[in-house]
Amino acid sequence: MTFQQALTHAATGIEARLMAAVATLPASAVHDAMAHALTGGKRLRGFLVLESAALHGVAEARAMQAAAAIEALHAYSLVHDDLPAMDDDDLRRGRPTVHRQWDEATAILAGDALQTLAFALLAEEATHPDPTVRITLVASLAQASGAAGMVLGQAQDIAAESAGRPLTLEEITALQAGKTGALIGWAAQAGAVMGGADPSRLGRYAAALGLAFQIADDILDVAGDADLAGKRLRKDAGRHKATFVSLLGLEGARARAAELVAEAEAALAPYGADAERLRQAARFVIARDM
Amino acid sequence: MTFQQALTHAATGIEARLMAAVATLPASAVHDAMAHALTGGKRLRGFLVLESAALHGVAEARAMQAAAAIEALHAYSLVHDDLPAMDDDDLRRGRPTVHRQWDEATAILAGDALQTLAFALLAEEATHPDPTVRITLVASLAQASGAAGMVLGQAQDIAAESAGRPLTLEEITALQAGKTGALIGWAAQAGAVMGGADPSRLGRYAAALGLAFQIADDILDVAGDADLAGKRLRKDAGRHKATFVSLLGLEGARARAAELVAEAEAALAPYGADAERLRQAARFVIARDM
Numbered sequence: 001m002t003f004q005q006a007l008t009h010a011a012t013g014i015e016a017r018l019m020a021a022v023a024t025l026p027a028s029a030v031h032d033a034m035a036h037a038l039t040g041g042k043r044l045r046g047f048l049v050l051e052s053a054a055l056h057g058v059a060e061a062r063a064m065q066a067a068a069a070i071e072a073l074h075a076y077s078l079v080h081d082d083l084p085a086m087d088d089d090d091l092r093r094g095r096p097t098v099h100r101q102w103d104e105a106t107a108i109l110a111g112d113a114l115q116t117l118a119f120a121l122l123a124e125e126a127t128h129p130d131p132t133v134r135i136t137l138v139a140s141l142a143q144a145s146g147a148a149g150m151v152l153g154q155a156q157d158i159a160a161e162s163a164g165r166p167l168t169l170e171e172i173t174a175l176q177a178g179k180t181g182a183l184i185g186w187a188a189q190a191g192a193v194m195g196g197a198d199p200s201r202l203g204r205y206a207a208a209l210g211l212a213f214q215i216a217d218d219i220l221d222v223a224g225d226a227d228l229a230g231k232r233l234r235k236d237a238g239r240h241k242a243t244f245v246s247l248l249g250l251e252g253a254r255a256r257a258a259e260l261v262a263e264a265e266a267a268l269a270p271y272g273a274d275a276e277r278l279r280q281a282a283r284f285v286i287a288r289d290m
Numbered sequence: 291m292t293f294q295q296a297l298t299h300a301a302t303g304i305e306a307r308l309m310a311a312v313a314t315l316p317a318s319a320v321h322d323a324m325a326h327a328l329t330g331g332k333r334l335r336g337f338l339v340l341e342s343a344a345l346h347g348v349a350e351a352r353a354m355q356a357a358a359a360i361e362a363l364h365a366y367s368l369v370h371d372d373l374p375a376m377d378d379d380d381l382r383r384g385r386p387t388v389h390r391q392w393d394e395a396t397a398i399l400a401g402d403a404l405q406t407l408a409f410a411l412l413a414e415e416a417t418h419p420d421p422t423v424r425i426t427l428v429a430s431l432a433q434a435s436g437a438a439g440m441v442l443g444q445a446q447d448i449a450a451e452s453a454g455r456p457l458t459l460e461e462i463t464a465l466q467a468g469k470t471g472a473l474i475g476w477a478a479q480a481g482a483v484m485g486g487a488d489p490s491r492l493g494r495y496a497a498a499l500g501l502a503f504q505i506a507d508d509i510l511d512v513a514g515d516a517d518l519a520g521k522r523l524r525k526d527a528g529r530h531k532a533t534f535v536s537l538l539g540l541e542g543a544r545a546r547a548a549e550l551v552a553e554a555e556a557a558l559a560p561y562g563a564d565a566e567r568l569r570q571a572a573r574f575v576i577a578r579d580m
Contacts, residue, residue: 025437030445034437080402085394104375105448108398109441112370112405116436119409123429131421138428139413146406147315147324151399155320158395 003280010050010067011043013060017068021117033098033110034117037075040093040230042288044213044281045070048187051277052202056195065127066137066190069118073145074183076114079107081154087235094230115145128194136193144182153179166242173211180217181210188278205267209282212260215253216286218243222250228289257286293570300340300357301333303350307358311407323388323400324407327365330383330520332580334503334571336361338477341567342492346485355417356427356480359408363435364473366404369397371444377525384520405435418484426483434472443469456532463501470507471500478568495557499572502550505543506576508533512540518579547576 001009018038025031046067053063082089082097083104090100099107121127122137143149156175160167167175188206189199222245226233244253264282268275291299308328315321336357343353372379372387373394380390389397411417412427433439446465450457457465478496479489512535516523534543554572558565 026442028437028442028445029449030437030441076402080398083394083398085398104373106445108370108373108375109437109445109448112366112401113437113441115402115405116432116441119428120432120436123425123432131425134425135413135421135428138409138425142406142410142413146410147318147320147399147403151320151403151406152316152318155318155396155399158399159319 003277003284006277006280007043007047007284010047011041013050013064014043014046014067014071015039017064018071021068021072021121025113029102029106030109030113033079033102033106034075034114036095036101037079037098037110037114038072040095041071041075043067043071044285045074045183045187047281048184048206048278049190051281052188052191053194054191055271055274055278056191056197058191058194062126062128062194063191065121065124066194067187069121069127069137069141070183070187070190072114072121073118073141076111076118077145077150077154077183079111079114083107086154086158089232091231133194133196137190140189140193141186144186149178149182150180151178153177153182161241166240166246168242169244169247172242172244172247176211176214177207180214181207184210184213201267201270205264205278205282208260208264208267209285212257212264212282213285215244215257215260216288218245219250219253219257220289221245224289254286261286293567293574296567296570297333297337297574300337301331303340303354304333304336304357304361305329307354308361311358311362311411315403319392319396320399320403323369323392323396324365324404326385326391327369327388327400327404328362330385331361331365332578333357333361334575335364335473335477337571338474338496338568339480341571342478342481343484344481345561345564345568346481346487348481348484352416352418352484353481355411355414356484357477359411359417359427359431360473360477360480362404362411363408363431366401366408367435367440367444367473369401369404373397376444376448379522381516381521408435423484423486427480430479430483431476434476439468439472440470441468443467443472451531456530456536458532459534459537462532462534462537466501466504467497470504471497474500474503491557491560495554495568495572498550498554498557499575502547502554502572503575505534505547505550506578508535509540509543509547510579511535514579520580544576551576 022035049067049070050063079098081087082092083099089097098110119138128134153175185206188202192199192202221233224233248256261282265279268278312325339357339360340353369388371377372382373389379387388400409428418424443465475496478492482489482492511523514523551572555569558568
């Protein structure tokens with residue numbers, strides 16, 4: 001199986017698990033909007049859960065629960081991020097955003113319920129028979145996604161737009177560690193947590209990967225193809241926002257991303273050949289066109 | 291201690307726990323907005339947790355965690371409900387709503403992080419030493435607040451406004467069972483769950499109490515004083531929405547609420563005198579002016 005096939009295989013399984021979870025909910029516009037928001041996407045975060053779980057001998061059915069949870073959490077953040085009061089985007093994963101397809105109220109509620117769904121999935125016995133593992137996953141996802149993690153990064157991003165000066169490289173690195181790095185970190189470490197292993201190596205892997213991911217996103221915003229990406233690009237230039245590209249230049253940003261991928265791969269050294277898929281994921285992150 | 295003193299005592303303890311939780315978060319506008327949204331209110335849901343916990347011999351420090359969690363969850367729902375795309379309210383608990391004091395983006399993010407905080411609090415060891423109890427609380431709160439509970443009720447409420455006909459008494463009762471009943475149900479049962487007891491009696495108590503609460507809210511909307519309530523009233527009339535008052539008349543609604551309070555009290559009979567505070571809470575719910 002090539003890396004792309006493995007990613008597609010994972011995405012199919014994760015989407016099936018998510019649709020099964022949504023299917024148990026009563027009919028409502030919010031239900032439909034949740035299903036819409038849970039469709040498509042690269043599923044990188046879910047893939048990291050599945051691969052880190054495989055590395056630690058965790059059964060795929062269990063890992064799929066945690067993979068679905070992180071993708072539900074990610075989907076909530078996208079639905080709310082796309083709202084007019086936030087990034088005001090019309091297109092996501094090549095389709096209308098939830099507030100364009102329905103309305104803002106439905107998007108707010110669907111995002112809210114997607115966050116709830118993430119915690120609901122982790123709490124299910126199917127995730128892990130040991131409740132201590134489940135509660136650890138809940139606590140760490142809350143830490144990664146709340147006002148000390150992802151939401152903090154989003155708040156810093158908004159504050160930066162009205163700060164009157166572009167962010168420094170140090171500030172933007174710290175911001176992105178929360179905004180995108182925290183969930184990627186949770187995803188990569190979840191498999192170790194579920195396998196009862198020390199997640200710290202995977203934490204180092206994910207820190208480098210997460211930053212490379214964000215640099216690649218900034219490069220994509222400048223040099224990417226909106227049709228392939230399935231979302232609006234050239235957003236940052238329009239806002240005179242500091243990005244890794246504006247701070248390092250396009251070539252500098254590419255070089256820094258490649259360095260980080262090497263760092264991410266190096267963190268996996270003790271796992272040997274077993275971690276090949278995770279190495280490929282790191283390389284994929286900077287090579288992707290979506 | 292009178293009932294009002296007990297309620298105030300509980301509110302003080304719950305607010306202190308919530309402020310301590312928020313104090314651990316990094317500084318940001320979202321942090322400030324969370325603290326704002328967590329200030330004030332009747333704390334009825336938290337009070338129900340504390341009282342149901344006391345009834346089952348659960349230590350107050352543990353119960354306070356769950357009480358803080360349900361109030362964080364409730365605060366998130368209010369912040370998002372008040373947004374322009376939802377109820378568009380300027381005033382809450384006698385102060386500007388979060389999107390009026392800050393902006394919509396901050397209100398969206400603060401609500402998001404308040405939901406996360408609720409699950410984070412339940413996941414802490416301080417809530418209960420047994421992880422099975424903690425994960426049960428997480429799972430049941432997700433069930434009560436998600437797209438099969440509170441959010442479903444909110445979605446039905448929005449759908450009702452564009453339905454072209456007023457809801458029937460049956461439909462509005464089902465809607466409110468989700469919108470306000472689910473969290474009240476969770477709160478009243480949490481103490482039994484924490485004490486390892488059967489929560490079904492408290493479930494029956496809460497179902498009657500929750501409906502009485504919503505009928506009282508509808509009466510307050512028609513007959514209340516906005517200064518005392520600390521929020522905009524006469525909202526329903528302006529929207530030609532079906533309410534318990536429009537369907538039953540003011541006196542009919544008062545009579546139904548009194549009936550439900552009697553039902554709630556009856557459900558507590560097996561607890562005897564120990565449940566006196568919960569009986570008082572039921573009577574308070576229909577006598578309150580806020």
